[in-house]
Amino acid sequence: MRFLVRDRLLGIGDDYWIEDEHGRKAFLVDGKAMRLRDTFELKDTQGQVLIDIRQKMFALRDTMVVERGGEPLATVRRKRLSLLRNHYRVSLADGTELDVSGKILDREFVIEYDGELLAHISRRWLRVRETYGLDVVRDDADPALLIAVAVCVIHLAEKERDDD
Numbered sequence: 352m353r354f355l356v357r358d359r360l361l362g363i364g365d366d367y368w369i370e371d372e373h374g375r376k377a378f379l380v381d382g383k384a385m386r387l388r389d390t391f392e393l394k395d396t397q398g399q400v401l402i403d404i405r406q407k408m409f410a411l412r413d414t415m416v417v418e419r420g421g422e423p424l425a426t427v428r429r430k431r432l433s434l435l436r437n438h439y440r441v442s443l444a445d446g447t448e449l450d451v452s453g454k455i456l457d458r459e460f461v462i463e464y465d466g467e468l469l470a471h472i473s474r475r476w477l478r479v480r481e482t483y484g485l486d487v488v489r490d491d492a493d494p495a496l497l498i499a500v501a502v503c504v505i506h507l508a509e510k511e512r513d514d515d
Contacts, residue, residue, distance in 0.1 A: 352487040352494055354378075356501075369485075369498060378495065380502060389415075389506060393499055402499045413510060415503040417496070424496065425449075427503040429511070439504045451500060455508035458483035462497055470497045 353372040369378040376396050383390040393402040402424065407414040417425040423444050430438035430450070437460070441449035449469065453460025462470040469492045474483045485501055487494050 354485045354487070354494070354498065355482055356485060356498075357482050378498060380498075389510075391502060391506075393495055393502070401495045404499055404503060413507050415507060417499045417503065425500065427451075427500060427507065429507065437504070437508055439507070441500055441503075449500065451504050455504050456512060458505070460504070462500055470501070472501055 354377060355370045355372070355374075357367055366379060366381050368376045369380065371377045378401070379394040379396070379398075381392040381394055383392065389406040391404040392400045393404065394400055401419065403418045403421075405416055405418075407416050407426070413429065415427040416423065417427065425444065426442045427439055428442075430440040437451075437453065437455040439451040439455075441451060441462075443449065447464065450463045451460060452463075453472075458472055458474045460472050461468055462472075468488050470488060471486045472483060473486070485498060487497055
């Protein structure tokens with residue numbers, strides 16, 4: 352499954368649609384402005400909230416929390432710093448971990464589980480400016496969770512860049 356994401360230009364408070372590979376609206380990322388912490392909701396086309404994404408308060412490192420139905424689903428934080436690539440760790444509620452690595456700000460990165468590719472995020476496939484693709488590689492993967500993870504790591508990387 353491939354999804355197309357138009358990069359939001361203004362940050363928190365912006366809403367943007369994620370389309371499927373046929374150009375149909377699939378998910379809405381609803382940025383919640385006027386909150387104490389950065390908050391997003393991932394909604395389906397009927398407006399139902401599938402996943403809540405929010406910044407964790409009082410964390411030593413910037414951390415995003417992903418919830419489904421009020422229950423914790425994942426925690427996303429920076430793993431380590433290297434000169435060329437960003438690394439993020441996604442700790443799932445069931446105790447497993449996903450690894451996110453690549454050039455986040457360039458929208459060229461992958462999401463892996465135990466060394467196996469789950470999703471590839473890239474601008475290379477597309478000709479439209481300010482758009483990137485999210486290719487879910489495994490059929491049994493949760494597209495909404497992988498989209499939420501991509502939203503989190505991009506937000507954290509942009510925030511870190513802006514703080515520098």
